[in-house]
Amino acid sequence: MGGLYWRVFALFWLSLVAVMASSVWITTRVVEREREQLPSAHQQALAEDIAAAAVRMIGSHSMPEVWRWLRTQRGGPIRV
Numbered sequence: 001m002g003g004l005y006w007r008v009f010a011l012f013w014l015s016l017v018a019v020m021a022s023s024v025w026i027t028t029r030v031v032e033r034e035r036e037q038l039p040s041a042h043q044q045a046l047a048e049d050i051a052a053a054a055v056r057m058i059g060s061h062s063m064p065e066v067w068r069w070l071r072t073q074r075g076g077p078i079r080v
Contacts, residue, residue, distance in 0.1 A: 050073050057066050 050070070054066055054070060057069060061069075
């Protein structure tokens with residue numbers, strides 16, 4: 001009877017360790033993916049410059065001209 005107890009005990013703890021290890025691994029992957037999606041300081045400064053220029057243009061140009069200008073700017077998509 002004692003051997004069965006130790007087998008169940010070991011199985012319980014091994015399962016617990018496996019769940020904890022997989023939770024840590026999944027959490028780490030999610031955090032890394034979110035960190036990759038954050039804009040870098042350079043991208044953020046570029047986005048701020050483009051946004052400020054667009055605001056200045058809105059006062060003197062029509063919206064279709066502003067949209068056309070925004071599409072020609074470099075740096076890829078800007079996340080807001």
